Amino acid sequence: MALINENYLKLQGSYLFAEIARRITRFKEDNPNADVIRLGIGDVTRPLPEAVIKGLHTAVDEMADVKTFRGYGPEQGYQFLIEKIIATDYQSLGVSLDVDELFVSDGSKSDVGNIQEIFGVNNRVAITDPVYPVYLDTNVMAGRTGELVNGKFAGVTYLTCNAENNFTPALPEEKVDIIYLCFPNNPTGTTLPKEELKKWVDYAKANGAIILYDAAYEAYIQEPGIPHSIYEIEGAKEVAIEFRTFSKNAGFTGTRCAFTVVPKTVLAATKDGGQYPLNKLWNRRQTTKFNGVPYIIQRGAEAVYTPEGQQQIKSLINYYMDNAKTIREGLKSIGLDVFGGVNAPYIWLKTPQGYDSWSFFDKLLNEANIVGTPGAGFGPAGEGYFRLTAFGSQESTQEAIERIKTKLSL
Amino acid sequence: MALINENYLKLQGSYLFAEIARRITRFKEDNPNADVIRLGIGDVTRPLPEAVIKGLHTAVDEMADVKTFRGYGPEQGYQFLIEKIIATDYQSLGVSLDVDELFVSDGSKSDVGNIQEIFGVNNRVAITDPVYPVYLDTNVMAGRTGELVNGKFAGVTYLTCNAENNFTPALPEEKVDIIYLCFPNNPTGTTLPKEELKKWVDYAKANGAIILYDAAYEAYIQEPGIPHSIYEIEGAKEVAIEFRTFSKNAGFTGTRCAFTVVPKTVLAATKDGGQYPLNKLWNRRQTTKFNGVPYIIQRGAEAVYTPEGQQQIKSLINYYMDNAKTIREGLKSIGLDVFGGVNAPYIWLKTPQGYDSWSFFDKLLNEANIVGTPGAGFGPAGEGYFRLTAFGSQESTQEAIERIKTKLSL
Numbered sequence A, B: 001m002a003l004i005n006e007n008y009l010k011l012q013g014s015y016l017f018a019e020i021a022r023r024i025t026r027f028k029e030d031n032p033n034a035d036v037i038r039l040g041i042g043d044v045t046r047p048l049p050e051a052v053i054k055g056l057h058t059a060v061d062e063m064a065d066v067k068t069f070r071g072y073g074p075e076q077g078y079q080f081l082i083e084k085i086i087a088t089d090y091q092s093l094g095v096s097l098d099v100d101e102l103f104v105s106d107g108s109k110s111d112v113g114n115i116q117e118i119f120g121v122n123n124r125v126a127i128t129d130p131v132y133p134v135y136l137d138t139n140v141m142a143g144r145t146g147e148l149v150n151g152k153f154a155g156v157t158y159l160t161c162n163a164e165n166n167f168t169p170a171l172p173e174e175k176v177d178i179i180y181l182c183f184p185n186n187p188t189g190t191t192l193p194k195e196e197l198k199k200w201v202d203y204a205k206a207n208g209a210i211i212l213y214d215a216a217y218e219a220y221i222q223e224p225g226i227p228h229s230i231y232e233i234e235g236a237k238e239v240a241i242e243f244r245t246f247s248k249n250a251g252f253t254g255t256r257c258a259f260t261v262v263p264k265t266v267l268a269a270t271k272d273g274g275q276y277p278l279n280k281l282w283n284r285r286q287t288t289k290f291n292g293v294p295y296i297i298q299r300g301a302e303a304v305y306t307p308e309g310q311q312q313i314k315s316l317i318n319y320y321m322d323n324a325k326t327i328r329e330g331l332k333s334i335g336l337d338v339f340g341g342v343n344a345p346y347i348w349l350k351t352p353q354g355y356d357s358w359s360f361f362d363k364l365l366n367e368a369n370i371v372g373t374p375g376a377g378f379g380p381a382g383e384g385y386f387r388l389t390a391f392g393s394q395e396s397t398q399e400a401i402e403r404i405k406t407k408l409s410l
Helices: A006-010 A016-030 A050-063 A079-093 A108-118 A133-141 A194-207 A278-289 A295-305 A307-333 A357-368 A394-407 B006-010 B016-030 B050-063 B079-093 B108-118 B133-141 B194-207 B278-289 B295-305 B307-333 B357-368 B394-407
Strands: A102-105 A125-129 A156-160 A178-182 A210-214 A240-245 A258-261 A267-269 A275-277 A338-340 A346-350 A385-389 B102-105 B125-129 B156-160 B178-182 B210-214 B240-245 B258-261 B267-269 B275-277 B338-340 B346-350 B385-389
Touching: A006 A133, A006 B278, A016 A357, A050 A295, A050 A307, A050 B050, A079 A102, A079 A258, A079 A295, A102 A108, A102 A278, A108 A133, A108 A210, A108 A240, A108 A258, A108 A278, A108 B278, A125 A133, A133 B278, A178 A194, A194 A210, A275 A278, A278 B006, A278 B108, A278 B133, A295 A307, A295 B295, A307 A338, A307 A346, A307 A394, A357 A385, A357 A394, B006 B133, B016 B357, B050 B295, B050 B307, B079 B102, B079 B258, B079 B295, B102 B108, B102 B278, B108 B133, B108 B210, B108 B240, B108 B258, B108 B278, B125 B133, B178 B194, B194 B210, B275 B278, B295 B307, B307 B338, B307 B346, B307 B394, B357 B385, B357 B394
Parallel strands: A125 A156, A125 A178, A178 A210, A210 A240, B125 B156, B125 B178, B178 B210, B210 B240
Antiparallel strands: A102 A258, A240 A258, A267 A275, A338 A346, A346 A385, B102 B258, B240 B258, B267 B275, B338 B346, B346 B385
């Protein structure tokens, strides 16, 4: 008799964005004429850069001709793309990588979700709280946690990030083996300076732990001194895997291309006391369960690295960061406590006195017809906070802030 | 201390196609002027159909315009594609499906590799022998097997398919829980008539087993009476998941789009004696670890279902099946025992007296400069067999057969 994976049953039933969608639908039924502005989900809204469009069209034409048609490509991605990523995104930071240390994929969500497969079940996982839910849920599904008790899964180390500790997670008291870090952070929009990130690299080296570093938002960093890659930290190439994506810098959320760096020097333990390179395991995982990103899409991603492409993604980021400033300053002007939004497209605010995350969600929707994301949806430490994103249009973002200023009763 | 997933260490070191590549490289070094024809890997060579190219270009243009730009799509795939698949591929067979029973993905390799995640570790897995290696390897990686002993993983049921049993697997003697079936078969090119497939559906119903049915090559079926979908068999919607792909019918091996059908009526057991729908589990898996197929690619796949698209993929299939006929008849004419190639793009031949799979590989490469795939690479029962594929060009396929006829010493 076939048995299901019962770990799935530990997961919470209603997923955050599904509950948000439910409440919006109900609101729209009750208020059919309301003009709802969505600043909730982290999805981009601007079209793909011209250079990317050109790269895509050219590649489509290649697929129409028997002489240039491409069938199966390397599961790890085409060298033409990998080489450009390394030269532009890493060598500029003084980080050298071999081509077989970088794996092109269909998305960071896939990679941060699948990476746990190469680790044994008996590893203790640490996540920040609040957190992007995929890190946690995929470990629950793999059986690396106990049951959910009072909003936390047993066997997982939650690293609280809140206004009291300036959103800087403290090193764990118990020993942990796998540490998920995301900076610039989703959902809080905050960053970690080099000296703080170095504490984690040192911890990992001292304890044989592995850091899974999600740098999805690195392109949004505006201030100097904030690391764009964990490999800017000495020793990180021995303990860290890094995830990056074209979703947020080049508008690829619906176009799907990302990459993951697994230096060959990152080793994890075997039961017999040996050590094994994670690069080899990830390569086996990807070659066995994945067949690469569409050739067309990889040519589109490659175009990001042309001079025009680099200019165009800079404009995109500036566009969204202008929105972030609008939101940040608008909320501050009415006396709200606001975090993030300086080096990240997310603004994290403390809900006003008397409101928890979900009641503020309802208040914002009812009074200003604006959708955001309740902080409690990202973990227990997100309660009392709320996320707005800078990915809307300039017009709708300005309109949203105007409404918050004039219609929200505080 | 982070521990690796030690199940990976059970896998065989050298993957089949890597070993083939190694031998070709060495041969080319020794014979730099040899014109090597590859009839080895199952990769298509003809360009994408015109209708698909048109669909792709249109979608690229949509991504350039803020009014038609698409960000995150549904992880399960866009409804415009799902509805066309159901109407064209299933309703025509008398099979009705709901839109939420079909999941669009980036490839059947991903789906047949990931599907095992929704099952518990303590399930007994049955595979045919020879077999597409992904079914087996992904279960090894998940810890559903013991060690490799004499070419077989302990705890796995191998269903022998050879000339003696007409490539028709017999029902297992021990009870099994998860059964992988692929028809038309890779690598043997053989099919299963309805009455044989019905035995498996009946077995699954009687034993609470689940059938994972890989129908990647269904479009190549030429003869009547051979099921295109397992859902043509009564009761299959209670016990079977079906995998399909655009790779082989529309030339999408480098373009990446496939789909998986998980009827809501397929249930598996919980430890407390209950039953749980696999559709819900797969939906949770996909929404947590996958972010959908690129919008552009889904529009390309949609174009397969236009009248022109249907006509063009028919031409593609005819082209390859003409090659299959060339290979099949050519090999027969020199006295070789040949199987498959009638309803599938694969030709499976018995190696001549005195040759095992790998020594025949070397012989064919050395004497005729042709690359095929040693049957032993697909499992112990593939020893003494050899696979050729019909995916080359007409010219190279004819040339290959000419060389086999004239240069191969038998």
